[in-house]
Amino acid sequence: MAKTESTLKNMVLTLLVITAIAGTSLGFMHKLTKEPIAAAKLAKQQTAISEVVPGYTNNPGEEMYEATSKEGFQLKIFPAKKDGELIGVAIETMTNKGFSGEVKIMVGLKPDGTIINYKVLEHKETPGLGTKMDLWFKTDKKNQSILAKHPKNNNLTVSKDGGEVDAITAATISSRAFLDAVRVAYETYQDNPANQPVASEAATTEEGGAQ
Amino acid sequence: MNQWNNFSKGFFKENAVFTLLLGMCPTLGVTSSAINGLGMGLATTFVLVMSNLVVALIKDFIPDKVRIPSFIVVIATFVTIVEMTMQAYVPALFDALGLFIPLIVVNCLVLGRAEAFASKNALGSSIVDGIGMGLGFAMALTMLGAIRELLGSGKMFGAVIFPEDYGMLVFVLAPGAFIALGYLIAFINRVKKEA
Numbered sequence: 001m002a003k004t005e006s007t008l009k010n011m012v013l014t015l016l017v018i019t020a021i022a023g024t025s026l027g028f029m030h031k032l033t034k035e036p037i038a039a040a041k042l043a044k045q046q047t048a049i050s051e052v053v054p055g056y057t058n059n060p061g062e063e064m065y066e067a068t069s070k071e072g073f074q075l076k077i078f079p080a081k082k083d084g085e086l087i088g089v090a091i092e093t094m095t096n097k098g099f100s101g102e103v104k105i106m107v108g109l110k111p112d113g114t115i116i117n118y119k120v121l122e123h124k125e126t127p128g129l130g131t132k133m134d135l136w137f138k139t140d141k142k143n144q145s146i147l148a149k150h151p152k153n154n155n156l157t158v159s160k161d162g163g164e165v166d167a168i169t170a171a172t173i174s175s176r177a178f179l180d181a182v183r184v185a186y187e188t189y190q191d192n193p194a195n196q197p198v199a200s201e202a203a204t205t206e207e208g209g210a211q
Numbered sequence: 212m213n214q215w216n217n218f219s220k221g222f223f224k225e226n227a228v229f230t231l232l233l234g235m236c237p238t239l240g241v242t243s244s245a246i247n248g249l250g251m252g253l254a255t256t257f258v259l260v261m262s263n264l265v266v267a268l269i270k271d272f273i274p275d276k277v278r279i280p281s282f283i284v285v286i287a288t289f290v291t292i293v294e295m296t297m298q299a300y301v302p303a304l305f306d307a308l309g310l311f312i313p314l315i316v317v318n319c320l321v322l323g324r325a326e327a328f329a330s331k332n333a334l335g336s337s338i339v340d341g342i343g344m345g346l347g348f349a350m351a352l353t354m355l356g357a358i359r360e361l362l363g364s365g366k367m368f369g370a371v372i373f374p375e376d377y378g379m380l381v382f383v384l385a386p387g388a389f390i391a392l393g394y395l396i397a398f399i400n401r402v403k404k405e406a
Contacts, residue, residue, distance in 0.1 A: 004274045005274060006275050006276040006277070007274070011277045014272060014281060015281065015284075018269075018284050022284050022285070026291055026292070033295040033296060033299040036300060037298050041302075044302060126384065129380070129384075170380070
């Protein structure tokens with residue numbers, strides 16, 4: 001077959017046809033994968049919540065509410081309840097003080113603020129150094145662990161800054177960022193006027209019922 | 212026999228990483244573990260095979276002056292398909308590779324094969340070339356990933372070989388990628404010389 005000549009008409013037509021086909025197939029693909037992607041994201045969120053505040057019987061994803069931290073971050077707060085009683089909150093928190101950008105973690109707090117557990121969601125820290133945070137702060141070794149500590153009663157900063165948590169070896173900045181994210185979560189939860197989700201939630205239901 | 216040549220050429224003789232030194236960005240960037248290398252290699256293989264296939268089919272319809280933009284659109288389409296599929300069905304791998312998946316578009320290996328091979332050869336040979344080049348790339352990335360993972364953190368495909376404390380951290384970081392790749396290329400060249 002003779003090769004198509006490089007005339008303006010041919011070139012414009014070819015590119016038009018190719019991009020149109022590409023666009024159509026991508027649109028189709030997007031439709032196909034939209035639901036699985038959403039499901040995968042939801043499953044990830046669910047696993048994270050059940051890991052940081054185990055034992056709930058409600059659906060924290062449905063009762064999620066947002067709060068803005070002092071720094072202006074939008075945090076998602078998932079109340080975990082067992083038989084209607086608040087057993088803890090999973091807070092999707094973040095900081096921009098990471099070694100390379102944002103660090104997003106999910107931290108589980110008891111209603112009084114004691115840390116239950118955490119899960120690292122997203123970060124761009126150095127592989128092999130900062131990435132160790134996903135296990136480091138739950139390992140019960142020396143002063144590494146932050147589990148069962150209280151951000152108010154315990155000084156949760158790295159020992160270099162006078163705190164009582166051992167930073168990750170060779171990743172002090174990442175450690176600081178991690179602890180900062182925990183602090184953001186705790187403070188936002190404490191300062192938020194709607195931090196009594198049980199009460200406020202009940203109030204809205206009653207109001208809704210009365211109307 | 213000819214097709215076998217096409218395959219082995221891409222897989223070993225003209226291996227993209229060890230001989231042509233193409234696609235260095237993902238090679239050095241994602242190979243901090245063997246599984247990441249394998250995942251990246253297979254994703255690239257898929258894009259390479261599909262883009263070679265399409266380019267071989269449409270090569271006669273494309274005017275010479277717009278062939279590069281046309282190829283890039285074809286490649287970008289398949290990369291986006293891979294990205295969406297991964298995100299939907301293997302989110303863990305997607306998280307690990309993240310940024311590097313869209314970067315397959317500008318992997319010079321893919322465009323290089325489309326331009327240098329698929330646009331000049333028949334459909335069958337182009338597909339075989341894509342498979343050979345792709346699997347060669349995947350093999351190289353997996354090898355590099357395995358070496359870095361073993362030396363850096365004492366693991367192989369996530370299985371612990373020796374305690375992490377004895378690992379040489381530098382191999383997980385960027386400089387280790389260069390060092391490991393350099394030695395690997397030297398070793399492959401040595402093997403080739405004898406063969």
